[in-house]
Amino acid sequence: MSDQIREITPREITHSGEVTLHFAIALCDGTVITTTFEGEPVTLTLGSGDLTENLEKTLYGLKPGEKQSLILEADNAFGPRDEAKAYFMPRSSFPPEMELEPELVISFATPAGDELAGIVQELDEAQVKVDFNHPLAGHDIVFTVEIISVNHP
Structure with missing residues (x-):
């Protein structure tokens, strides 16, 4: 030692x-x-x-x-929050049985196969605004x- x-x-x-x-x-x-x-x-x-x-x-x-x-x-x-990451999507892009409401977090698949979370901001019968900013x-x-x-x- x-x-x-x-x-x-x-x-x-x-x-x-x-x-x-x-x-x-x-x-x-x-x-x-x-x-x-x-x-x-x-x-x-x-x-x-x-x-x-x-x-x-x-x-x-x-x-x-x-x-x-x-x-x-x-x-x-x-x-920073980027308004360009919030998109209006046609309501028809979502399954008819999906109960959409503001603040609902939805998982989307990217073309590369990754998952991306989006948060419903607002909606009506025709369109849904989804925010893809980090919460x-x-x-x-x-x-x-x-x-x-x-x-x-």
């Missing part, structure tokens, strides 16, 4: 690797959108799209055991994290 003592420091979060953490996203008025603090932490692979790039960047440099709570303006969270687009948020562990490949 060596007489040298080596200090082991916790790994800090960088642009790659896995992070196990608790997190919460809330509106600035205190409305909690999602949280893991009352349950199990989640493990995310940075750079995989589990979090938006802007949310990932807020984690860089944090180490296991650290907590952080930040207010992110809309442009730095889920982006938090245009909102400032509070992003709170507690880092449990960091693993790099």
Whole structure:
């Protein structure tokens, strides 16, 4: 055994690797959108799209055991709201038995086979306005994290 003592420091979060953490996203008025603090932490692979790039960047440099709570303006969270992402679609594009109402979230298949969520904004007998913005687009948020562990490949 060596007489040298080596200090082991916790790994800090960088642009790659896995992070196990608790997190919460809330509106600035205190409305909690999602949280893991009352349950199990989640493990995310940075750079995989589990979090938006802007949310990932807020984690860089944090180490296991650290907590952080930040207010992110809309442009730095889920982006600004874009009216061009809200479309009127013919009512006939939806199954006749589908009960459409404002705030209903509908899953649409893209030509590439991915799923895209849209939120019904308004409707009448002829058309339905569907918003494809992220539900938090245009909102400032509070992003709170507690880092449990960091693993790099």
